[in-house]
Amino acid sequence: MPVQSIFPRLEPLLPRVQKPIQYVGGELNSQVKDWDEAEVRWALMYPDAYEVGLPNQGVQILYEILNERDGVLAERTYSVWPDMEAVMRENGIPQFTVDAHRPVAAFDVFGVSFSTELGYTNLLTALDLAGIPLESADRTDEHPIVLAGGHAAFNPEPIADFLDAAVLGDGEEIALAITEVVREWKAEGSPGGRDELLLRLASSGGVYVPRFYDVSYLPDGRIQRVAPARPGVPWRVEKHTVMDLDQWPYPKKPLVPLAETVHERFSVEIFRGCTRGCRFCQAGMITRPVRERSITTIGEMVDQGLRESGFQEVGLLSLSSADHSEIGDVAKGLADRYEGTNTSLSLPSTRVDAFNITLANEFSRGGRRSGLTFAPEGGSERMRKVINKMVTEDDLIRTVTTAYENGWRQVKLYFMCGLPTEEDEDVLAIADMAKRVIRAGREATGRRDIRCTVSIGGFVPKPHTPFQWAAQCDHETVDRRLRALKDALRGDREYGRAIGLRYHDGQPSIVEGLLSRGDRRVGRVIRAVWEDGGRFDGWSEHFSYERWTACAAEVFAGEPVDLDWYTVREREEVEVLPWDHLDAGLDREWLWQDWRDAVDGTEVEDCRWTPCYDCGVCPTMGTEIQIGPTGRRLLPLSVV
Amino acid sequence: MIQRLRVRYAKRGRLRFTSHRDISRAVERAVRRAGIPVAFSAGFTPHPKISYAGAAATGVASEAEYLEIGLTETRDPARVRADLDAALPSGLDIVDVVPVGTGRAGDAPVRPGAFTDRLQASEWRIRLDGVSRSDAAAAVAAFMAADDIEVERLTKKGRRRFDVRAAVHALETSPGEPSGDRSHGQDRRAAGVADAPCAILRMVVRHCTPAVRPDDILTGLRLVADLAPPSPPLVTRLAQGPLDADTGGLADPLDPDREPVRDGAGDGAGPAGDPRPGEAASVDAVSA
Numbered sequence A: 001m002p003v004q005s006i007f008p009r010l011e012p013l014l015p016r017v018q019k020p021i022q023y024v025g026g027e028l029n030s031q032v033k034d035w036d037e038a039e040v041r042w043a044l045m046y047p048d049a050y051e052v053g054l055p056n057q058g059v060q061i062l063y064e065i066l067n068e069r070d071g072v073l074a075e076r077t078y079s080v081w082p083d084m085e086a087v088m089r090e091n092g093i094p095q096f097t098v099d100a101h102r103p104v105a106a107f108d109v110f111g112v113s114f115s116t117e118l119g120y121t122n123l124l125t126a127l128d129l130a131g132i133p134l135e136s137a138d139r140t141d142e143h144p145i146v147l148a149g150g151h152a153a154f155n156p157e158p159i160a161d162f163l164d165a166a167v168l169g170d171g172e173e174i175a176l177a178i179t180e181v182v183r184e185w186k187a188e189g190s191p192g193g194r195d196e197l198l199l200r201l202a203s204s205g206g207v208y209v210p211r212f213y214d215v216s217y218l219p220d221g222r223i224q225r226v227a228p229a230r231p232g233v234p235w236r237v238e239k240h241t242v243m244d245l246d247q248w249p250y251p252k253k254p255l256v257p258l259a260e261t262v263h264e265r266f267s268v269e270i271f272r273g274c275t276r277g278c279r280f281c282q283a284g285m286i287t288r289p290v291r292e293r294s295i296t297t298i299g300e301m302v303d304q305g306l307r308e309s310g311f312q313e314v315g316l317l318s319l320s321s322a323d324h325s326e327i328g329d330v331a332k333g334l335a336d337r338y339e340g341t342n343t344s345l346s347l348p349s350t351r352v353d354a355f356n357i358t359l360a361n362e363f364s365r366g367g368r369r370s371g372l373t374f375a376p377e378g379g380s381e382r383m384r385k386v387i388n389k390m391v392t393e394d395d396l397i398r399t400v401t402t403a404y405e406n407g408w409r410q411v412k413l414y415f416m417c418g419l420p421t422e423e424d425e426d427v428l429a430i431a432d433m434a435k436r437v438i439r440a441g442r443e444a445t446g447r448r449d450i451r452c453t454v455s456i457g458g459f460v461p462k463p464h465t466p467f468q469w470a471a472q473c474d475h476e477t478v479d480r481r482l483r484a485l486k487d488a489l490r491g492d493r494e495y496g497r498a499i500g501l502r503y504h505d506g507q508p509s510i511v512e513g514l515l516s517r518g519d520r521r522v523g524r525v526i527r528a529v530w531e532d533g534g535r536f537d538g539w540s541e542h543f544s545y546e547r548w549t550a551c552a553a554e555v556f557a558g559e560p561v562d563l564d565w566y567t568v569r570e571r572e573e574v575e576v577l578p579w580d581h582l583d584a585g586l587d588r589e590w591l592w593q594d595w596r597d598a599v600d601g602t603e604v605e606d607c608r609w610t611p612c613y614d615c616g617v618c619p620t621m622g623t624e625i626q627i628g629p630t631g632r633r634l635l636p637l638s639v640v
Numbered sequence B: 001m002i003q004r005l006r007v008r009y010a011k012r013g014r015l016r017f018t019s020h021r022d023i024s025r026a027v028e029r030a031v032r033r034a035g036i037p038v039a040f041s042a043g044f045t046p047h048p049k050i051s052y053a054g055a056a057a058t059g060v061a062s063e064a065e066y067l068e069i070g071l072t073e074t075r076d077p078a079r080v081r082a083d084l085d086a087a088l089p090s091g092l093d094i095v096d097v098v099p100v101g102t103g104r105a106g107d108a109p110v111r112p113g114a115f116t117d118r119l120q121a122s123e124w125r126i127r128l129d130g131v132s133r134s135d136a137a138a139a140v141a142a143f144m145a146a147d148d149i150e151v152e153r154l155t156k157k158g159r160r161r162f163d164v165r166a167a168v169h170a171l172e173t174s175p176g177e178p179s180g181d182r183s184h185g186q187d188r189r190a191a192g193v194a195d196a197p198c199a200i201l202r203m204v205v206r207h208c209t210p211a212v213r214p215d216d217i218l219t220g221l222r223l224v225a226d227l228a229p230p231s232p233p234l235v236t237r238l239a240q241g242p243l244d245a246d247t248g249g250l251a252d253p254l255d256p257d258r259e260p261v262r263d264g265a266g267d268g269a270g271p272a273g274d275p276r277p278g279e280a281a282s283v284d285a286v287s288a
């Protein structure tokens, strides 16, 4: 059946909405394939505004990999702003892709990438606009398979009713594998309809199909067990790990939008995984083990990406970029290569202890020294032991002193508030640290224009981390501590004006907590919030805490659970967690031990440098650490 | 900076929804992709030397927008045209590239702003779907008959009332969709809207302060004749340039740059910025 572009109907309406360019597509390196020639068609979505979603690497990688295959077509779609949503509803325009403006409902697979749980209500908007029934149970063979991926998919239970399937971990290989299953099933004439297709996906072991699992509850509200509801469906679903990143050098042709986006640079992932073992960090836990890209692949990707995009900035991306075994050579090689071309390099996610000034100098060669960012995360030494962020205050002071001596004037420090076992004084210690930073900077440089910005966010316990059992700190306590910190900083005559404070209040973190560690019952709250108008929960101007609490209270009335039960309640070791059947490879006993160690303030080593501490990932997943050094050097390419 | 190039570009079809900032980012990237040796400003955050002369509003298509690029090496304008065009998304199209005479020894330096001074007026086309030609013609007649037409609009300086009539040099309804027009309309035609009534206005409007924009003229038409298009108008800038007193039309603002330069160009060399295939560009002469 030919599928028509909705653009002719959309175009006359575009002058009525904000930033219409985000809806027209036509990005450099985007592609439109022939609909009828494709056997399997994917609509990929990042459930946030275009300006946030377009730069997302996960979606760009899958888009490119799928489109490279013959007979496979992939297009993209993003969340439309409320003004556009109203216009679309008024005119009967369905959720569309920006590539060829085809209706999302016409695709075979609707793949949605969740890097944050706050995109859940946006999923419902998209489904509804697409004309796809919100609940999986109501869909027919006419509708696409709604598939979630990304970090938040490691606990998809709160959105289980809205999904047909979810994938854990790296998407490159599994997206192609799913494509093959769909292709075969379609080629056979779609036997058994939707149910059969989902069963085929589920029995492969690498795709989680929530409807094939029954969840039963204990009278007190805890989960009794989660069990397969069908023969052939595995008890546990495993995450996917791409083992040789050099074989997957994507994106090769980065999408370059016309509209302004949050991330205007070409990013190369220099490695995946992180074994620093920060206990709050879900990303670090679920992406193990460390797999580096080699220096030569990085060099080629940067070269090609810049040529294809025309970007002026390269970001070397990972969870802790300075940890790459050859980062010094990578930095020097790139700085040499692009010297004098007005190309800047950036290294997000640098740890204090991994920071070295030579590296920073390479990255800012010939350019500005605007600011450096470090993330001690905890204000006191004790707190940092609890979260396993192994950096001492002296380390930090030494590092920032060197930075100030080398010409930087501004240092940004990231912290979290509401960490397990935290007391008021742990947060107030942040003020002392910030003052020491300024003092050190002034002494080192003899200047008064030294600045430091403290950025602090509320801690949310996440699944598959040692803190998955922890009680989340209530928002009143978080807010009280933040106020105390603010007073301690503002009231300081000597240093107060040199220190900036950026913080978010505690309420959104509670909702994030509900969505992060929620189970299937939370789906009804999400739906109620969405029906009440909840959209774009990651945006403070759209987020309404009152709406979430009111809906939660209504949905959970008469049940043994409530908002507090999901958030500020500590769990016991024996409790079945909603994601226990979803396997990130981490050994449950190891996680529990790490949680106990956290409470005692015992640290663990990084398994990349010191012998394995048995988190269980490698043996369970059949993976291994892949790091250099390769000993190779970057060839200085001549840039035209 | 060794060479300056003046560039005429078009913003067509769905890319008319790009804002001025979007375009400047896209051009900077395209310049890099095309390997054009653009000059950078000095200072902490060096900026590529690309400057823009006015800019059609977001949502307005244009066949005639202008920018200027400073280069650190001399380049053949025809090649720059082709390379830059290839590096830009289609819909942002490079129409013409001409080198700016940098002046010979003894010449007065080129006055800044001199080029924008050439852009005295714009020619616009407005497509009004759902408006019959006779209604449009009546409104145009009423508009032209008026001495002044005050409209109100929110400007950067707040609400302002100003006359739109005086700036209008010419205004007429024009017959049907011109053939070979690539700027827009395809999508709507595909939707079958083409059978519905549709009026097309053409106008030449002088640039002045506050700027009289096509939507101000539409406001004026509504005031004088109750003309209220049911769907958003499609506006295209067709040309910008010096007003030609004789013809009432607009001259090409790049023409003065095309003037053959003293002895350098020799016999038969085409206009500097517009060498035909197989013809050597007279770049060297210009930048010598």
Ligand code: B12
Binding pocket: A048, A052, A053, A054, A055, A056, A057, A058, A059, A061, A110, A111, A112, A113, A114, A115, A116, A147, A148, A149, A150, A151, A152, A167, A169, A170, A171, A172, A174, A175, A262, A263, A269, A281, A282, A283, A284, A317, A318, A319, A348, A349, A462, A538
């Ligand atoms: C760049 C970046 C940003 C950028 C760009 C975001 C963007 N649009 O992509 C900016 C600065 C805007 C940003 C913002 C935020 N970020 Co951020 N960000 C990153 C960073 C450094 C890289 C992300 C990345 O590109 N990874 C590489 C890609 C390839 O991985 P991926 O997206 O996960 O995709 C792979 C798989 O997940 C899978 N997959 C993904 N989607 C799908 C879909 C389907 C259907 C399938 C089959 C597979 C699949 O396949 C992909 C390829 O293998 C990461 C840290 C890191 N190194 O991962 C943090 C990170 C993702 N961000 C994080 C956070 C918390 C945020 C914010 C919420 C921060 C805030 N408080 O505002 C916001 C949220 C923004 C939003 N609304 O989405 C956290 C996520 C927390 C977690 N889950 O543990 C991370 C992990 C950092 C951290 N250590 O805490 N971020």
Ligand code: SF4
Binding pocket: A275, A288, A289, A290, A607, A608, A612, A613, A614, A615, A616, A617, A618, A619, A625
């Ligand atoms: S099992 Fe050991 S080696 Fe593998 S990621 Fe875990 S700690 Fe590292």
